[in-house]
Amino acid sequence: DVVMTQSPLSLPVTLGQPASISCRSSQSLVYSDGNTYLSWFQQRPGQSPRRLIYKVSNRDSGVPDRFSGSGSGTDFTLKLSRVEAEDVAVYYCMQGTHWPWTFGQGTKVEIK
Amino acid sequence: EVQLVESGGGLVQPGGSLRLSCAASGFTFSSYRMSWVRQSPGKGLEWVANIKQDGSEKYYVDSVKGRFTLSRDNAKNSLYLQMNSLRAEDTAVYYCARGDQKGTTDYWGQGTLVTVSS
Numbered sequence: 001d002v003v004m005t006q007s008p009l010s011l012p013v014t015l016g017q018p019a020s021i022s023c024r025s026s027q028s029l030v031y032s033d034g035n036t037y038l039s040w041f042q043q044r045p046g047q048s049p050r051r052l053i054y055k056v057s058n059r060d061s062g063v064p065d066r067f068s069g070s071g072s073g074t075d076f077t078l079k080l081s082r083v084e085a086e087d088v089a090v091y092y093c094m095q096g097t098h099w100p101w102t103f104g105q106g107t108k109v110e111i112k
Numbered sequence: 113e114v115q116l117v118e119s120g121g122g123l124v125q126p127g128g129s130l131r132l133s134c135a136a137s138g139f140t141f142s143s144y145r146m147s148w149v150r151q152s153p154g155k156g157l158e159w160v161a162n163i164k165q166d167g168s169e170k171y172y173v174d175s176v177k178g179r180f181t182l183s184r185d186n187a188k189n190s191l192y193l194q195m196n197s198l199r200a201e202d203t204a205v206y207y208c209a210r211g212d213q214k215g216t217t218d219y220w221g222q223g224t225l226v227t228v229s230s
Contacts, residue, residue, distance in 0.1 A: 001174075031214075043157075048220040049157065049207070094216070096216045099162075099171045102159065
């Protein structure tokens with residue numbers, strides 16, 4: 001199975017400051033069709049996960065543009081340009097290139 | 113509005129069975145792959161199973177193969193997960209999720225809690 005490794009696992013941030021979460025896969029996530037099926041999800045306390053980003057860098061409708069995704073191959077990043085209070089959540093990366101799909105361990109973002 | 117409503121969770125003894133259901137509305141159910149994803153209490157997410165639009169392809173995580181069976185009824189806009197030989201480690205909130213495109217899911221339900229304990 002593809003192992004997804006996120007870092008850091010805990011991220012205390014100051015309101016208005018940027019934040020970055022890394023996600024590394026144990027093998028390339030490039031599929032035979034040339035696409036890379038790497039998604040990012042946000043799970044606020046007590047809520048179901050919500051997708052933010054799909055195929056590495058495509059932002060879902062309604063997701064603030066302060067969220068951005070980047071990367072390629074085995075190395076990916078979710079960036080928040082300016083953290084707001086509503087961004088307190090656990091963030092997960094997920095690969096959908098190889099069966100079984102696998103998630104990272106999650107990164108908990110909290111306000112300092 | 114897309115809605116996914118899970119049901120069927122509860123307390124079951126080890127070795128027992130449960131059948132989870134997911135009622136879909138607000139979209140053409142038969143046009144989408146569907147998945148189950150679970151989350152153990154206080155833990156991360158684990159993808160469990162995925163089914164193609166017409167039910168002809170199914171994928172499972174190794175830990176549930178041979179014990180869980182995924183099915184769907186497109187006429188009833190419903191997804192099912194038959195869980196047999198349940199173990200303590202199957203205790204989790206089970207989410208139903210829609211696959212809007214290859215390799216990902218967009219909408220998730222609110223989840224249903226399965227507790228396996230004697």
